[in-house]
Amino acid sequence: MTRQETETSDQDQARVEVSIPAPDPDLFRHTATDDLLRLLSDNPYEQFTIRQLGRLTENAAQSVKRAVDVLETNGIVTVSTEGNRRLVGINRTRVRKSDDPVLRIPQPEFHRPIRAALDRVRDEIGELQGALVFGSVARGRADRQSDIDLWVLTDDRTDQHRANELAKDLGEQRFDGDRYEFQILVETPESARGHGDRLEEVFADAITLVDSEELRDLKREVMSDA
Numbered sequence: 001m002t003r004q005e006t007e008t009s010d011q012d013q014a015r016v017e018v019s020i021p022a023p024d025p026d027l028f029r030h031t032a033t034d035d036l037l038r039l040l041s042d043n044p045y046e047q048f049t050i051r052q053l054g055r056l057t058e059n060a061a062q063s064v065k066r067a068v069d070v071l072e073t074n075g076i077v078t079v080s081t082e083g084n085r086r087l088v089g090i091n092r093t094r095v096r097k098s099d100d101p102v103l104r105i106p107q108p109e110f111h112r113p114i115r116a117a118l119d120r121v122r123d124e125i126g127e128l129q130g131a132l133v134f135g136s137v138a139r140g141r142a143d144r145q146s147d148i149d150l151w152v153l154t155d156d157r158t159d160q161h162r163a164n165e166l167a168k169d170l171g172e173q174r175f176d177g178d179r180y181e182f183q184i185l186v187e188t189p190e191s192a193r194g195h196g197d198r199l200e201e202v203f204a205d206a207i208t209l210v211d212s213e214e215l216r217d218l219k220r221e222v223m224s225d226a
Helices: 033-042 050-057 061-073 108-124 159-171 189-204 213-224
Strands: 077-082 085-090 128-134 148-154 182-187 207-210
Touching: 033 050, 033 061, 033 085, 050 061, 050 085, 050 189, 050 213, 061 077, 061 085, 108 128, 108 148, 108 159, 108 182, 108 207, 128 189, 128 213, 148 159, 148 189, 148 213, 159 182, 182 189, 189 213
Parallel strands: 148 182
Antiparallel strands: 077 085, 128 148, 128 207
């Protein structure tokens, strides 16, 4: 037996506490588990039906049900009933998140460029009501060819023009010697409601960087229709 070296690189990512020994040792046996935890931890005040979770995470309902059963046994999710529906939410007492949302992004090489983009968005785009990173960067599966995809909620749809300029400027900067391609999508609450189906995919695997009541209301409306 040897002493375990201290790891610091993952300490700021979202984490859940698990009892040892685990009440159900099959905790991570199911393929849907990671997808469910990512969605539920980014939306800690929401509850979802099994059907909604299946659609939002693109997992079969039976796979979701089996994963939820194990997560509930281990106290990581809470399940309530409403008629014949099961409503699933994260157990907020088991979730630990960094106060700095950028540090929740799994791959640290993307922290500096995303922080720079977020600072520019805050400074140069109008009334910011929310911001997310989504796609492969949010999932922790990006490579050097991956775009950094940001979604921004404002009160003015014309902010898209400025966002395009920011994306171009940021793409010309170097971060630790590397350049990154940025895509910054701008929506208002009104325009976003016009294409909720597309936003389901954005919201389902996103990491929230800037939160607000307006953003939470929009996410709830879009994902409740799943």
